[in-house]
């Protein structure tokens with residue numbers, strides 16, 4: 001079970017951030033991570049999300065490589081999804097398709113107390129049963145849109161994680177939130193679903209004190225503010 005926690009903590013959505021953590025700005029102004037993430041998203045907006053995806057498209061791992069990664073997953077904590085869970089998870093296909101990953105992402109439901117979602121080794125989406133139970137299908141799509149955006153930065157993420165570069169990790173998380181908003185817009189889904197999903201998972205983890213990693217996390221309030229900023233950028237682009 002501990003190995004599952006390690007895997008899922010490598011890249012997880014909606015861990016609560018503790019006020020005062022390293023890199024978490026308490027002032028009203030944007031942090032350097034927020035400023036850089038906003039500049040990145042402005043660049044994507046200027047070319048359009050479809051063009052960004054085209055320029056940064058990566059090929060999925062081979063079926064054999066995915067099978068090897070799956071085989072290496074610890075069996076402890078792995079769950080067989082119920083019919084209702086499978087129905088909800090099917091909503092992710094729309095998101096996988098947008099990211100050119102339809103049929104190339106394996107989804108695994110795991111039995112852990114925290115409400116967490118993570119991409120493991122680029123192609124396996126790990127979601128705890130608790131997280132799955134908390135969110136609606138639309139909110140699950142919003143989470144998927146954030147998680148699949150990590151594909152564009154997985155090398156940067158690994159480098160920052162190994163260097164404990166918390167500010168860079170926060171920047172990358174916000175960049176993924178920004179791309180998720182753009183992905184949702186492409187699918188005709190409102191950004192409120194991303195905010196709701198992040199809020200539900202974060203608040204649940206706060207209530208249950210299910211804190212695993214915090215220093216690289218952006219606070220929920222800052223995430224929500226950033227998501228709204230990106231939405232405003234996109235709205236301005238439509239006018």
Ligand SMILES: [Zn+2]
Nearest residue numbers: 012013173176
């Ligand atoms: Zn993330």
